[in-house]
Amino acid sequence: MSVVPTGGTLGILGGGQLGRMLAMSAARLGIDAHIYAPEENSPAARVSAAFTCAAYDDAAALKAFAQSVDAITTEFENVPARTCEILAAFTPVRPHARALEIAQDRVAEKTFLNEQGIGTAPWRAVTTAPEMTDATAAIGLPAILKTRRLGYDGKGQARIMAAAESDQALADMKAAPSILEGFVAFDREISVIVARGIDGAIACYDPGENDHEDGILRRTTVPASIPAATRDAAYAIAEKIVRSLDYVGVMGVEMFVQSDGTILVNEIAPRVHNTGHWTLEGCAISQFEQHVRAVCGWPLGSTERHSNAVMTNLLGAEADDWLALGNAAQAVHLYGKGASRPGRKMGHVTTLSPKT
Amino acid sequence: MSVVPTGGTLGILGGGQLGRMLAMSAARLGIDAHIYAPEENSPAARVSAAFTCAAYDDAAALKAFAQSVDAITTEFENVPARTCEILAAFTPVRPHARALEIAQDRVAEKTFLNEQGIGTAPWRAVTTAPEMTDATAAIGLPAILKTRRLGYDGKGQARIMAAAESDQALADMKAAPSILEGFVAFDREISVIVARGIDGAIACYDPGENDHEDGILRRTTVPASIPAATRDAAYAIAEKIVRSLDYVGVMGVEMFVQSDGTILVNEIAPRVHNTGHWTLEGCAISQFEQHVRAVCGWPLGSTERHSNAVMTNLLGAEADDWLALGNAAQAVHLYGKGASRPGRKMGHVTTLSPKT
Numbered sequence: 158m159s160v161v162p163t164g165g166t167l168g169i170l171g172g173g174q175l176g177r178m179l180a181m182s183a184a185r186l187g188i189d190a191h192i193y194a195p196e197e198n199s200p201a202a203r204v205s206a207a208f209t210c211a212a213y214d215d216a217a218a219l220k221a222f223a224q225s226v227d228a229i230t231t232e233f234e235n236v237p238a239r240t241c242e243i244l245a246a247f248t249p250v251r252p253h254a255r256a257l258e259i260a261q262d263r264v265a266e267k268t269f270l271n272e273q274g275i276g277t278a279p280w281r282a283v284t285t286a287p288e289m290t291d292a293t294a295a296i297g298l299p300a301i302l303k304t305r306r307l308g309y310d311g312k313g314q315a316r317i318m319a320a321a322e323s324d325q326a327l328a329d330m331k332a333a334p335s336i337l338e339g340f341v342a343f344d345r346e347i348s349v350i351v352a353r354g355i356d357g358a359i360a361c362y363d364p365g366e367n368d369h370e371d372g373i374l375r376r377t378t379v380p381a382s383i384p385a386a387t388r389d390a391a392y393a394i395a396e397k398i399v400r401s402l403d404y405v406g407v408m409g410v411e412m413f414v415q416s417d418g419t420i421l422v423n424e425i426a427p428r429v430h431n432t433g434h435w436t437l438e439g440c441a442i443s444q445f446e447q448h449v450r451a452v453c454g455w456p457l458g459s460t461e462r463h464s465n466a467v468m469t470n471l472l473g474a475e476a477d478d479w480l481a482l483g484n485a486a487q488a489v490h491l492y493g494k495g496a497s498r499p500g501r502k503m504g505h506v507t508t509l510s511p512k513t
Numbered sequence: 514m515s516v517v518p519t520g521g522t523l524g525i526l527g528g529g530q531l532g533r534m535l536a537m538s539a540a541r542l543g544i545d546a547h548i549y550a551p552e553e554n555s556p557a558a559r560v561s562a563a564f565t566c567a568a569y570d571d572a573a574a575l576k577a578f579a580q581s582v583d584a585i586t587t588e589f590e591n592v593p594a595r596t597c598e599i600l601a602a603f604t605p606v607r608p609h610a611r612a613l614e615i616a617q618d619r620v621a622e623k624t625f626l627n628e629q630g631i632g633t634a635p636w637r638a639v640t641t642a643p644e645m646t647d648a649t650a651a652i653g654l655p656a657i658l659k660t661r662r663l664g665y666d667g668k669g670q671a672r673i674m675a676a677a678e679s680d681q682a683l684a685d686m687k688a689a690p691s692i693l694e695g696f697v698a699f700d701r702e703i704s705v706i707v708a709r710g711i712d713g714a715i716a717c718y719d720p721g722e723n724d725h726e727d728g729i730l731r732r733t734t735v736p737a738s739i740p741a742a743t744r745d746a747a748y749a750i751a752e753k754i755v756r757s758l759d760y761v762g763v764m765g766v767e768m769f770v771q772s773d774g775t776i777l778v779n780e781i782a783p784r785v786h787n788t789g790h791w792t793l794e795g796c797a798i799s800q801f802e803q804h805v806r807a808v809c810g811w812p813l814g815s816t817e818r819h820s821n822a823v824m825t826n827l828l829g830a831e832a833d834d835w836l837a838l839g840n841a842a843q844a845v846h847l848y849g850k851g852a853s854r855p856g857r858k859m860g861h862v863t864t865l866s867p868k869t
Contacts, residue, residue: 186846187835187860189559
């Protein structure tokens with residue numbers, strides 16, 4: 158139950174834009190950030206008091222890092238289990254390794270969710286052709302084949318519309334352990350940004366409604382167009398997840414809302430989440446500060462929002478015309494990533510309007 | 514008219530909390546901050562990509578700093594004129610040296626304001642006993658004797674309630690050039706945070722109403738309790754000041770509002786200002802980001818506020834019980850200054866409420 162004091166140091170694994178926004182929120186509370194990342198050019202390092210550039214399997218660097226900070230968190234879920242083990246021997250790591258491990262593996266994630274009585278799309282673990290045949294028969298088509306690990310933003314995924322496409326889709330996975338997920342009909346995708354403190358207190362931000370393009374988040378709108386009962390059911394699911402995991406920190410929970418109001422969980426992200434970026438302007442206390450408060454052992458802050466918000470990602474070259482972005486009453490965030498690449502998240506803009 | 518691009522670097526003179534908040538706002542726009550300050554332990558340096566720790570008269574260090582950044586600004590007005598000269602030979606310095614010089618000297622400041630037809634308290638420059646006698650006769654008592662330079666937060670000031678106190682007050686100034694200011698009756702102190710871009714565009718935030726304790730700002734409340742006509746007159750004064758100075762950046766203008774609505778200017782601060790900290794939560798674009806936009810040659814952002822706000826400074830030991838601060842729906846800012854000292858600004862909290 159150790160607490161990171163103001164004037165202390167929070168270690169952050171990962172040097173991307175999420176680590177950057179976490180570091181700045183830590184700084185608001187007078188807490189220094191120490192970034193650990195293998196990439197020399199890490200946007201988060203440029204706003205942080207310290208930076209260790211080393212591999213996630215460099216035991217000596219990990220030990221020195223852990224000994225120089227008061228607690229450790231992460232901006233991404235794919236931290237190797239061994240990395241967490243090394244770090245946790247010296248310093249509290251929040252969220253804990255098991256939460257990361259569950260989120261790293263789509264089969265473990267869905268197994269965990271279903272065990273909690275939380276609905277998901279129908280799914281089967283598949284690696285071999287016979288498993289694929291069985292899974293297709295059980296789930297039906299169309300369906301989507303995904304790697305169990307390391308897929309994001311639509312990468313490592315194949316849609317299977319007809320049985321004839323199954324063999325090729327499986328071959329493309331190159332024997333990587335995979336999961337076949339059934340398509341579910343839904344009206345909208347929402348996400349709940351939920352936080353849990355070391356004292357067990359839980360707080361949720363109002364759900365945002367997400368629009369994707371080409372498998373990448375384009376826009377989150379708050380409030381979502383859902384009735385209060387659905388919102389409360391979404392909160393209950395998010396709360397059950399973090400409570401049953403004894404989780405500490407912020408988690409993003411993506412959910413499908415079906416036409417009858419049934420909620421299925423699509424994915425959990427044991428970290429701050431792109432669909433929560435709107436909280437930077439929409440609330441007095443953002444998801445980033447909330448995560449810092451939680452993992453540093455501070456009481457959670459209020460999740461109240463004062464405004465409606467629309468957050469739009471700037472992908473690839475959309476961020477290049479940055480001067481034009483300055484004209485509107487929009488809050489602009491540019492991540493300092495250098496050259497844009499198609500589909501790469503380079504920044505985002507948030508537009509506020511009076512709360513409804 | 515050079516523009517600092519996203520990915521570029523803004524140099525900031527000064528390493529305190531204002532520089533820290535400026536650096537973080539630059540980072541939001543993908544602009545690196547390079548802090549220049551003589552203090553090894555500079556809170557701003559710990560959130561910045563680069564830090565030069567050197568004296569303000571170190572010509573070699575200043576030159577190297579200027580050549581490594583795309584534009585230079587400052588978190589404080591007392592930058593030596595020679596420092597600005599050295600820097601400006603290599604890189605745009607915004608705001609320009611003359612704005613700083615005027616704000617450094619209470620006589621130059623009031624002379625400038627009066628030349629623009631802007632009212633101030635009655636004043637006289639005084640250094641000698643005969644000047645003091647003349648000034649007292651002209652202005653009347655009570656009055657306040659201040660050093661012309663380098664006073665802040667009530668330091669370097671003496672109230673003179675009766676003629677018998679004049680000699681001692683003047684002696685305490687140790688022959689430092691001073692100014693005698695008459696007391697003016699006023700209903701409230703307000704401040705306008707005004708910004709001017711390199712294109713000449715001007716934008717004001719809603720005036721805040723300020724409460725002081727022992728000469729130190731305690732609280733700013735927005736909106737101020739003033740009629741719209743007074744607010745508009747306050748805007749007109751702030752706009753006249755920045756226009757007539759050909760100013761670029763954010764300026765804080767402290768004003769007294771008298772019972773008949775007359776506005777007198779108390780002080781101008783050619784920088785982001787403590788009475789504008791509420792904009793961090795009260796607006797989508799804060800005074801810090803606005804200043805960065807202005808001095809980097811970007812279009813100004815909107816100054817619209819979405820909420821009412823009360824900003825309260827945390828002075829001295831008030832910031833020590835930081836865990837207790839986490840309970841409320843308040844945004845907490847702690848400046849990372851280390852040990853608290855009585856009266857020292859250690860942080861602030863902002864509370865929002867629905868806009869009226």
